[in-house]
Amino acid sequence: MQTPVTRFAPSPTGHLHIGGARTALFSWAFARGRGGGFVLRIEDTDQKRSSDDATRGILEDLRWLAIDWDRGPDAPNEQTDTGGPFYQSQRLEIYDRFIAQLVDADLAYPAFDTSEELDAMRAEAKAAKRTFRYVRAPGYDRAAAMERMQREQHVVRFRMPPEAITVHDVVLGEVTTSADELDDFVIRKADGFPTYHLAVVVDDELMGVTHVLRGQEHLNNTPRHVALQRALKRDDGTPFRTPAYAHMPLIFNPDGSKMSKRDKDKALKAVVRDLGGVAKAMEHPGRGAITADEASLEAWLGDKTAQLPTDALDGLARAFNVDLPEINVEDFRAAGYLPEVVCNYIALLGWQKGSDVERFTIAEFVERFDLDQIGKTAAKFDREKLLAFNFDTMRELGVEALAARWREWCARYDEALPAQLGERFELAAKMAQPRAKTLRQLREPIAFTLLADDAIEYDEKAVQKSLLKNDGAGLALLGELRTMLGELDDWSPEALDAACAAFAETRGVGMGQVAQPLRVAVTGAGVSPGLGETLALLGYKRAVARIDRCATLANE
RNA sequence: GGCCCCGUCGUCUAGUCAGGUCUAGGACACCAGGUUUUCAUCCUGGUAACACGGGUUCGAAUCCCGUCGGGGUCACCA
Numbered sequence: 293m294q295t296p297v298t299r300f301a302p303s304p305t306g307h308l309h310i311g312g313a314r315t316a317l318f319s320w321a322f323a324r325g326r327g328g329g330f331v332l333r334i335e336d337t338d339q340k341r342s343s344d345d346a347t348r349g350i351l352e353d354l355r356w357l358a359i360d361w362d363r364g365p366d367a368p369n370e371q372t373d374t375g376g377p378f379y380q381s382q383r384l385e386i387y388d389r390f391i392a393q394l395v396d397a398d399l400a401y402p403a404f405d406t407s408e409e410l411d412a413m414r415a416e417a418k419a420a421k422r423t424f425r426y427v428r429a430p431g432y433d434r435a436a437a438m439e440r441m442q443r444e445q446h447v448v449r450f451r452m453p454p455e456a457i458t459v460h461d462v463v464l465g466e467v468t469t470s471a472d473e474l475d476d477f478v479i480r481k482a483d484g485f486p487t488y489h490l491a492v493v494v495d496d497e498l499m500g501v502t503h504v505l506r507g508q509e510h511l512n513n514t515p516r517h518v519a520l521q522r523a524l525k526r527d528d529g530t531p532f533r534t535p536a537y538a539h540m541p542l543i544f545n546p547d548g549s550k551m552s553k554r555d556k557d558k559a560l561k562a563v564v565r566d567l568g569g570v571a572k573a574m575e576h577p578g579r580g581a582i583t584a585d586e587a588s589l590e591a592w593l594g595d596k597t598a599q600l601p602t603d604a605l606d607g608l609a610r611a612f613n614v615d616l617p618e619i620n621v622e623d624f625r626a627a628g629y630l631p632e633v634v635c636n637y638i639a640l641l642g643w644q645k646g647s648d649v650e651r652f653t654i655a656e657f658v659e660r661f662d663l664d665q666i667g668k669t670a671a672k673f674d675r676e677k678l679l680a681f682n683f684d685t686m687r688e689l690g691v692e693a694l695a696a697r698w699r700e701w702c703a704r705y706d707e708a709l710p711a712q713l714g715e716r717f718e719l720a721a722k723m724a725q726p727r728a729k730t731l732r733q734l735r736e737p738i739a740f741t742l743l744a745d746d747a748i749e750y751d752e753k754a755v756q757k758s759l760l761k762n763d764g765a766g767l768a769l770l771g772e773l774r775t776m777l778g779e780l781d782d783w784s785p786e787a788l789d790a791a792c793a794a795f796a797e798t799r800g801v802g803m804g805q806v807a808q809p810l811r812v813a814v815t816g817a818g819v820s821p822g823l824g825e826t827l828a829l830l831g832y833k834r835a836v837a838r839i840d841r842c843a844t845l846a847n848e
Numbered sequence: 849g850g851c852c853c854c855g856u857c858g859u860c861u862a863g864u865c866a867g868g869u870c871u872a873g874g875a876c877a878c879c880a881g882g883u884u885u886u887c888a889u890c891c892u893g894g895u896a897a898c899a900c901g902g903g904u905u906c907g908a909a910u911c912c913c914g915u916c917g918g919g920g921u922c923a924c925c926a
Contacts, residue, residue, distance in 0.1 A: 303926045338925055407924075414923095423850055423922075447924050464853065473851055473922090481924040488926045512852060512921045539853085541919095546859075548918070637860095640875090644861055648874040667861080670919060674859050677876040687889085726889040737888080758886095792885085807885035819887040 296328035296502045300354075300361070301492065303335045304346035306553060306602060307620035308353035310673070311507060311543045314638040318540065319505045320359045321639075321654075321661045331499050332364030335492070336381045337485045353621040357631050358654060363499070375499035380491050387486040390494050390524055391448055391479060395438075399523045400450045400479060401428060402441035425475035427452075448480040450490075450520060457515040462538040462663045464508075469515040477516055489513065493520040497532045503663070508539045508670075538663050541642045542670040545617075551673055556609075556616045557599045563614050564593055576612060618675070626705055628731030630697065633682045641671040651681065683729040695721040701731040709735065712742060719785075719829055723821040740815040741829050745837045750845065754818035758808040759846055766809035767846050769799070773810055774839050783832055789824035813842040 298319040302312055323330040332354070336342035351366060361367055364378045377383060394400035403426075405413075410426075417424035428451060440446070452475055458468040479490035486494075496504060514537055521532040543551050567573040570589045584592075584604070592598045600608070602620075609616045618624050624634050635654050644667065645660050652660070686694055695718045702709045713720050720738045727737040740748065759766040776795055780787065796806040807823045814835050820826045827835050 301926090305926080335926065341925070403924095405924095410924085418849090421849075467852070469852075478924050483924080485924090487924070492926085507920095508853065509920055510926085513926090541854080544919080550919080640860065642860095646862065648862070650860085650875055669854055669861095671861090672859060674876065677860065680876055727887070754886095789885090796885085803885040805885085811886065817886090821887080823885065 294502060296323055296326050297331065297500045298323040298328065298503050298505060299331035299333055299496070299499065299501050300359075301333045301335050301495075302350050303338065303341075304343060304350060305338065305341040306346055306349075307622050308350045309551075309553065309620055310618070310624070310634075310638060311551060313353070313357060313621050313634070314543065314641060315505055315507060315540065316354060316359050317357065317635055317639060318538075318643070318661065318666070319503075320361075321658045322503060322505065322663065325658045325661055328502075329363060329500070330361050331375070331501065332361035332367070332378060333495060333499070334365060334379045334381075335488065336379055337488065337491055339381075339483060339485060342381070349622065353625075356625055357621065357635055375495075380486070380495065383491070383495070384484065384486075386498070387480070387490060387494055388484075389527075391486070391490065393525065394450065394479070394523060395448065397523075398434065398451070400448050401432070401434065402437050402446040403428075403449050403476075403478075404437075404440065404444060404446050423473075425472070427476055445482050447478045447482050449476040450479045450516075450523070452476050452516075452519060453522075457518050459511075459514045459518060459537060461511070461514075462536055463541075463666045463668060464511070464539055467511065467514075469512075474515060474519070479520075489516050489520065493517050493524065493532065496535055497521070497524070497526065501535050503536045503538065505538045505540060505663075508542055511539045514539075536663075538666060540666055541668060543638075543641055544670055544672045546672050546674065548672065551619060553602065553619055554599060555619055556602070556605050559616050560600070560605055560608055560614075561593055563609075563612055564589075567612070569593070573612070626732075628701060628705075628733060629678065629682050630685055630731075633678070633685045636685075637678045637681050641673065642667045642669075651684070679729045686728070686731075687725060691718060691722045691725065694725055698731050698734055705732070706735065709742075713738075716741075716829055719825065723825045723829065727821065737821055738829060740817070740820060740826075741834075745834050746841060748816040748838065750812070750816045750842065751818065754808075754812045754816075755846065758812045758818060759842075764846075766805070766812075767843065769801075769806065770809050770813055770839060770843060773806065774836060777827075777832070777835065777839075780832075783828055785822065785824035785828045787824070788827045789822065792823060810839075814838045 300312075300316040300319050302308065302316075308316075320330050322328070332351075334347055334350075336347070347365070354361075363375060367378075391400060395402070413426075414424045426449065428449070452471075454471045456468055456470045457474070458466050460466055477489060478487050480486050495501075518534055521534045524532040526532065545551050545555060549555075564570060564573045567576060570586055570593055573589075574586055584600075592600060605616065615627075616623070618627055621634070625631070632654055635657070636652060639652075639657050639661075640650060643661065643665055645665060689697065698721055699710055699717070710717055720741070721734065724734040724737040728734040735742075759770070773792075773795065776791065777788075780791055792806050792810070793803060796803045799806070808818060811820050811823060811826060812818055814830060815826060821829075830838070
C-alpha cells in the first residue's frame with residue numbers, strides 16, 4: 293500500500309468537540325502507524341462564523357491531546373511545506389482556478405437566484421411533497437450567463453452528472469446514491485468563497501490526502517465529492533483521485549441524543565429554571581459573572597433555540613457552581629481528566645481490536661489501530677467509564693508523577709492551591725489519590741486543610757456520635773489525646789498512626805474510639821483520609837488549635 | 849416525509865465477513881460478601897444481552913427477507 297496521508301480539517305467556529313478529537317486521533321494514528329503524513333487544515337470558508345480565537349483553541353486542544361501534525365498551521369516547516377497554505381481562506385486563488393476550469397468546460401455554471409427565490413422554490417416543492425432539487429433549466433442561456441456573471445453577484449453551481457454514484461467506504465461498505473438524490477450544488481458562494489464541497493475536494497487532492505476519516509454525518513456528501521473528483525483535473529492534466537473514505541459512527545449522549553455544544557446550553561437553562569427563573573438567578577451570590585441584562589437572559593431562557601456563547605455559558609456555570617456536561621476537549625481538560633485517558637477512552641468509542649484489551653497507551657494504540665476495526669454503530673458517551681479510566685490511570689501514575697500533573701493542572705485552573713499547600717502538596721496528593729477520579733476532585737478530600745482553623749463547621753451528627761454520646765466519652769478522650777499529641781516530636785503520618793494506636797491500646801479501647809473524636813475535632817466531619825495523614829497535613833499547631841476550638845464549642 | 853446508515857448485557861464492546869468450539873466473553877455501572885479507625889482504596893462472588901417475525905440449514909448472534917426501533921441528511925454551514 294502507498295504511504296498514507298491523512299488530515300484533520302476542522303472548521304474554526306468553536307472549541308474542538310470531543311467527536312472531532314476522535315476523528316483527529318484516528319486520522320493521526322492511522323498515518324503515524326504506517327509512517328505516513330498527517331495534515332492539519334483549517335476550513336475557514338465561512339467568513340461569518342470562523343474566528344482566529346477558535347483556531348488557536350483547536351490547535352491548543354490538539355497539542356494537549358499530543359496529536360501533532362507535520363504539515364499545517366504552526367508546523368515547524370510550514371513555510372516550505374508543499375500543499376500549503378493550510379488556511380482555506382488563503383487559498384481562494386487556487387479554488388478560483390479550478391472553478392474556472394469547470395465553468396470553461398461547462399461542468400459548472402453561474403446562477404443568479406436570490407435566497408428568497410430559492411426559499412420559494414423549496415416551499416413549493418414541499419407543498420407538492422416533492423424533494424427539492426436544483427437543476428439547470430433546459431433553456432439555460434450559457435452565453436448570456438457568462439456575460440452576466442462579469443457584473444452581477446452570483447454563485448457557481450456544479451452540474452451534477454445524471455448518474456448514480458457508488459462510494460466504497462472502508463467502514464460501511466458500498467453505498468450507492470441514485471442520480472435523482474443529487475442536484476446542482478453550489479461550489480462558490482456569492483462572497484467569492486468556495487463551499488465546503490469544492491474546497492475539501494481540491495485541498496485533499498493538492499495536499500496528497502489518501503485516506504479521509506470523518507464523521508458519518510458526512511456520508512451523504514460523499515457522492516458530491518466523488519462527482520467533483522471525476523470532473524476535475526490537476527494543472528498538469530492528470531485527473532483527481534478519489535481517496536479511501538472511512539465514515540465513523542457518531543457519538544451520543546447517554547440519552548441517545550447527539551452530543552453537541554447545545555447540551556451545555558440546555559443544561560444551563562435547566563439550572564436557571566431550578567434557581568427559580570432569571571430574576572431569582574440574578575440574586576444568586578455568583579451573579580457578578582452575569583454580564584447580560586435580565587431582559588436578554590429572559591429572552592434566552594424562553595427561546596429553546598437561543599444559545600449563549602460558550603464563554604458566557606462556562607462563566608455562568610462557575611458562578612452558579614454547577615457542572616455543565618463536558619462536550620469540548622477543553623471541558624475535559626478543565627474537569628481534570630488526563631489527556632492520555634481521554635484519548636484511550638474515545639479510541640474505544642467505535643474502535644476495538646477484537647480482544648479484551650481496553651486500556652492502552654497512545655503508542656500502543658498507534659501500533660494496533662486499523663481502519664477495518666472501526667465499528668458501524670453509534671456509541672453513547674459514558675462518563676462513568678471515562679471517570680473509572682481516569683481514576684485507574686491517576687493511581688498507576690504514583691504519587692510523585694500525580695503531584696506533578698496536579699501542579700500543571702493547578703497552574704491553569706486553580707492557581708492559589710499550590711501556594712496554599714506549600715510543601716505539603718505531595719502529602720495532599722498522596723492522601724487524595726485513592727479518593728479522587730479527576731485532578732479537579734483531588735482538592736476535595738483535603739479541603740479541610742484549606743479552611744482557616746476557626747472557619748471549620750462541625751457536622752452535628754458527627755459531633756453527637758463521636759464526641760457527645762455516652763456522656764461525652766469522646767470529648768473526654770480528646771483532652772488526653774491533645775496532651776499525648778503534644779509530647780510527640782515526630783509528626784509524620786506513620787508516627788501519628790502508631791501513637792494513636794498505642795494510645796488506644798493503653799486505654800483498652802478500639803482504634804475507632806480514638807480516631808473518630810480526633811477526626812471530627814480537626815476536620816469537623818466523620819469522614820477524612822487516614823488519621824495520621826489528616827493530622828500530619830494540618831501540623832501540630834493547627835491540629836491543636838482545632839482541638840481546642842472544638843472542645844470549647846462542644847462544652848457550650 | 850424522501851434518501852442513507854445502524855440494531856449483542858443499563859453503557860462501551862468481543863463474537864458476524866469464512867454458520868457448529870457461544871449453556872454468548874471482557875470492561876464500566878449495579879448488587880452481595882470480605883479487609884479496614886471513618887470515607888475511599890483493595891479482594892472475592894453475582895445479576896444482566898443476541899430488537900421482533902419469517903425463511904435457508906442437520907445446525908443461525910452469525911446468511912436472506914420483512915417489521916419495528918434509533919440515528920444521519922436534505923443550505924450561498926462545515
